[in-house]
Amino acid sequence: MKIQVIFYGGLKQDVGTKQQTFEFPGDGLTVGGLVEALKAQYPALAVRLDTIAYAVNDEIVELNTVLRDGDQAGLLPPVSGG
């Protein structure tokens, strides 16, 4: 299945890309599983994970949320609006 991953805020500088589509074999991938795969590809991500929140499509989700083909996953670092 295909998952589009979007890196928000300073994360896109850390990983060097704003968004990227990943292809995963089979079903049942969770957000936590996605994060593990991203960590492997982007070591810079690892040190920031404890302050990152995750959105799937337009909802903030937990790590055990199961992804579906075509989902858009957002990685949200600490916010600084205003």
Place this chain on the structure above:
Amino acid sequence: MKIQVIFYGGLKQDVGTKQQTFEFPGDGLTVGGLVEALKAQYPALAVRLDTIAYAVNDEIVELNTVLRDGDQAGLLPPVSGG
């Protein structure tokens, strides 16, 4: 000497006039003296005097301020701007 007296806010309703010019004989009239004269003419004023401030021309003044011919005296009840 001539003194123009202006009644601000609700005072003009109490005394029935917004402004009035008074003629006083001689010099040396103080604001306190003016107030005594006004009390005699407008009994309604008496009960409000302890919350009234006095302006001569564009300054807040004390009761012992001496008036001069042509001065404008303002009687200022409690304020309610905003």
Place this chain on the structure above:
Amino acid sequence: MGRWIVDSPLELEPLLRETEDPGSGALVIFYGTVRNENEGRPVQAMTYEAHVALAEKTLNEIEAETLEKFGVRRCRIQHRIGTLQLGEPSVLIVVRGGHRTEAYAASRYAIDEVKQRAAIWKEEHYADGDSRYLDGVPLTRKDETPA
């Protein structure tokens, strides 16, 4: 009429231009507006009167104090006089400061002082045709009154 007391509708744009400041990160604007009731009584309009020269002097002083006390970078105050309809602004306060904490505090100080100290009076006009000057804050102290 002048810089602080005006007899036409209050305008924000000129005050925003006048206070422009790239060193400020927070802009707090306060408007007092004519409300449709007071103490349960339906209000239809409000007439504001001022001792213009005195009120201008006081608003000028309050601006300076606000800058000084709160370390904000800009403060402008305008109060309208005349008869205002429901919803119309009677007073406008513009404060700009580095950060929001001082900008809010400064704005609040300025309006509180205006209400306590400016030589301005309001008369409420009620829906039933009656009208009344509101009780306010004395500008004088008891010990200044005649014996």
Place this chain on the structure above:
Amino acid sequence: MGRWIVDSPLELEPLLRETEDPGSGALVIFYGTVRNENEGRPVQAMTYEAHVALAEKTLNEIEAETLEKFGVRRCRIQHRIGTLQLGEPSVLIVVRGGHRTEAYAASRYAIDEVKQRAAIWKEEHYADGDSRYLDGVPLTRKDETPA
């Protein structure tokens, strides 16, 4: 883009019209504006980015909470995204309430919550050509991160 997140200059007039209310006597407007320095470093511009759908949902929630918690009568929040020059407003909060005490408190609450909770990020552009995303407030708790 929508009701809360906009990619063009923030406009006060439409929000004032939308929130018109003769039952309110106090109107507090807050603008956050791009400041020319941060922590001593000269700033030249600021780029704001949002997860638009999430940020819109959060600002909508903050508006509702603000009405509920403070008993004010109107609350509208807009945040701009894109690159803003010095002095340009990034966020605009309009609160109307019966009296000023609750209007100030509500406005302050709304901006504090926006800064803590909205999925918005800012990148400061410095005079020396460098740029940096600012440290912010985590949307997640530590116990939600992967083991």
